[in-house]
Amino acid sequence: MAQVTQLIHDYLRHNKKFPHVYCAGCGHGIVLGSLIRSVHGLGYAKDDIVLVAGIGCSGRMAVYVDFNTVHTTHGRALTFATGIKMANPNLKVIVVMGDGDAMSIGGNHLIHAARRNIGLTTLVLNNNIYGMTGGQYSPTSPVGTVSATSPFGQLERSFDIVDMAMASGASYVARGTVLHATMLDGLISDALEKPGFNLVEILTPCHTQYGRKNKFKTVVDMYQWYKKNTVKLDRYRQLKSEEQDKFTPIGVFRDEMRPGLETRYAELRNKLQEQRNA
Amino acid sequence: MSKKKGLAKVTIYPDWCKGCGICAAFCPAGVFELRADGKSHVVREEECVNCGFCELHCPDFAVSVTPKEISRRKTDACVDPRVEAADPSAGTDPGPEENVGTPNREEDHGHKKA
Ligand SMILES: Cc1ncc(C[n+]2csc(CCOP(=O)(O)OP(=O)(O)O)c2C)c(N)n1
Ligand code: SF4
Ligand SMILES: [Mg+2]
Numbered sequence: 001m002a003q004v005t006q007l008i009h010d011y012l013r014h015n016k017k018f019p020h021v022y023c024a025g026c027g028h029g030i031v032l033g034s035l036i037r038s039v040h041g042l043g044y045a046k047d048d049i050v051l052v053a054g055i056g057c058s059g060r061m062a063v064y065v066d067f068n069t070v071h072t073t074h075g076r077a078l079t080f081a082t083g084i085k086m087a088n089p090n091l092k093v094i095v096v097m098g099d100g101d102a103m104s105i106g107g108n109h110l111i112h113a114a115r116r117n118i119g120l121t122t123l124v125l126n127n128n129i130y131g132m133t134g135g136q137y138s139p140t141s142p143v144g145t146v147s148a149t150s151p152f153g154q155l156e157r158s159f160d161i162v163d164m165a166m167a168s169g170a171s172y173v174a175r176g177t178v179l180h181a182t183m184l185d186g187l188i189s190d191a192l193e194k195p196g197f198n199l200v201e202i203l204t205p206c207h208t209q210y211g212r213k214n215k216f217k218t219v220v221d222m223y224q225w226y227k228k229n230t231v232k233l234d235r236y237r238q239l240k241s242e243e244q245d246k247f248t249p250i251g252v253f254r255d256e257m258r259p260g261l262e263t264r265y266a267e268l269r270n271k272l273q274e275q276r277n278a
Numbered sequence: 279m280s281k282k283k284g285l286a287k288v289t290i291y292p293d294w295c296k297g298c299g300i301c302a303a304f305c306p307a308g309v310f311e312l313r314a315d316g317k318s319h320v321v322r323e324e325e326c327v328n329c330g331f332c333e334l335h336c337p338d339f340a341v342s343v344t345p346k347e348i349s350r351r352k353t354d355a356c357v358d359p360r361v362e363a364a365d366p367s368a369g370t371d372p373g374p375e376e377n378v379g380t381p382n383r384e385e386d387h388g389h390k391k392a
Contacts, residue, residue, distance in 0.1 A: 004333045005342040012339075018294060025298030029337030181334040193382045221305040 004037070007141050011036045011046070013066050020064055022057060025219030027178035027204030029113050031125055032061050034181055035094070038188040039067075049092050052081040054106065056098035057206070058125035067094075075092045075105030078113045089119065089262040092192065099126040102137040114168035119260025123188070124199065126210065127206035135209030146213040148251040161201040162253050171196030171258040175250050177203040179226040183250070196260045203230070203248070255272050281296045283307070285326040287344045294340035301332035301341055 012018070022028050032142065039049060046067050053062035057075035062069040068091075072080045081095045094175060102110050102124045113120060130136040137147040137154045144153040165173045172194040176184040184202065193199035205211060205222035216222045233251030234242060285308045288309055295317045302310040302318055307325035310318045310332070318341070 002332065005336075005339050009338045019296060019340070024296035024337075025300060026337055030335055033334070033337075034338060054346070178337075179335070218299065220299050223300060223304070248321060 004033075006034050007040055008036050011040070011066055012064055016064055018064075020024065021060060022115070023206075023208045023219075025205065025207055025222075026057065026131075027060055027127070027202075028061065028125055030059075030178040030181060031088040031096075031184070031202055031204060031235045032065060034178075034184045034188055035061075035096075035123070036065065037185050038192060041185070042189055042192060044092055044192075048090070049094060050081075051094045051096060052077045052084065052085055052103035053096040054098065055132070056096035056101050056130070058096055058127075059101065061096050074177070075101055077101065078106060078108065078109040078120070078122070082113060082116075082118055085119055085260075085262050086265065088190065089260075089266065093120050093123040095120050097122065097124050098131065098138075099124060099128060099140040099161070100130045100136075100138045103161065103164070107139070110164070111168045113171040114165050114197050114199070115257055117169055117171050118195055119195060119262050121188075121191045122197070122199045124201045125204050126160075126161060126201050127204050127210060129206050129210040131206045131209050135213070143211075145210070147210070162245075165197075165199040165201075166254050169197075170199050170254065171255040171256040172252075173201075174199070174252045175203070175248075177230055177250060178205070179223050180230070180250065187252065190255075194257065195263065196256070203250075208237035232268045243252045280322040283327055285346050286323075286326045287346060288323050289342050289344070290320055290324050290333075291340045291342075292317050294338045296338055296340075298337065300337070301334050304331055304335065305333070358364055 020029060049067040051062050051065060051067045052069065052070045052072060054072055054077040055061040059071060062071040070080055077095050077097050081093050084091060085093045095212065097106060126140050128138060128141045130138055135147050136149040137145050139159045142146060142155055142158055143155065146153055162173055162175050172191055174187045174191060176187045187200050191200050204228060205219055207216060207222055208221035210245035211219060211222050229247055230250045231247040233249045233253065236247060280389040297312055297318060299312050302312050307327050307331060309320055309322050309326050311321040313319050326343065327345060328345050330343055333343050
């Protein structure tokens with residue numbers, strides 16, 4: 001068996017049912033592979049990683065991978081992760097959420113985790129839909145999206161996850177896609193090594209609930225869409241604004257190297273202890 | 279670097295393959311074919327240029343590409359260079375001849391033309 005696939009198999013929980021539950025072509029599996037390659041490439045021990053996931057198809061990742069895992073409740077992954085990181089800052093805490101998870105029910109947690117700049121690596125798997133529950137539109141569904149809850153096209157302006165994370169104060173923010181898998185490995189690895197709140201938005205297709213209703217004949221068409229409609233950030237910035245409207249930029253949007261809340265907290269604790277002992 | 283063919287063994291694990299068709303659609307060498315059994319099949323292994331795209335993109339970890347010459351690599355045989363490519367700058371600028379047949383091949387099909 002070749003090294004890449006073998007490596008991934010080494011990190012899976014083989015007592016779980018495989019193939020995993022994801023639909024054919026669902027990008028969530030590619031994200032799982034990319035995360036495993038990144039963790040392995042950086043040489044972290046499995047036991048030093050805590051993967052905290054919400055509920056949703058994306059959240060099921062916590063079931064399959066052999067790190068310390070916490071499969072929490074819908075929308076609250078960041079709250080559990082915050083507690084874990086504050087209690088044991090030495091752990092590498094990775095949070096996996098869907099777009100519904102992170103931006104609707106968990107939107108407030110995301111804003112405040114980013115504002116606090118707590119040292120978490122957050123992957124938001126954005127498939128523009130509530131996959132698991134039958135395809136209701138999400139805060140990232142583009143205007144016009146046909147879904148179970150918007151049969152005539154949804155009318156609300158959607159959130160840009162990257163803008164939201166940056167406005168809220170995250171110190172590292174990036175966007176990738178599951179088609180650009182090598183780049184995604186790089187973004188996740190990069191995020192894992194940065195202090196503070198790191199967020200990587202990952203564009204990933206859900207053909208079952210989103211694609212089929214929105215003019216994508218096959219799941220492969222959705223990957224082709226990423227190919228045609230995304231552009232590297234540096235190139236995007238050179239485009240004229242009317243050209244920019246046609247593309248979604250991918251890359252690193254912010255990289256500020258600011259210390260996480262847990263570090264500032266430890267510093268305060270040490271300072272107060274010194275004062276008391278003086 | 280010219281891309282040599284036939285240097286890799288390509289294996290599909292049918293129990294894990296869900297037949298999504300990503301490998302068949304994106305393989306630059308046409309190695310795969312989706313068949314009526316709903317699975318991807320290796321039909322032209324000899325054309326494989328060992329780019330690793332299928333392996334990186336199979337959502338079900340159901341395909342592997344094993345370079346036949348792996349033991350002759352000067353790197354430790356246990357370390358596949360693709361695994362080490364975890365660098366944000368990796369893949370941003372594939373050289374002209376590197377376009378097809380590297381794990382970065384999506385780059386030249388993607389936004390390069392934009
Ligand atoms: C408190 C609570 N509210 C609602 C639900 C139902 N629910 C489960 S998953 C989900 C949305 C999933 O969408 P997303 O987070 O985008 O993940 P995806 O399945 O698309 O990966 C919802 C609403 C729940 N489990 N718990
Ligand atoms: S419903 Fe959508 S998100 Fe869920 S497994 Fe299927 S394709 Fe993936
Ligand atoms: Mg979703």
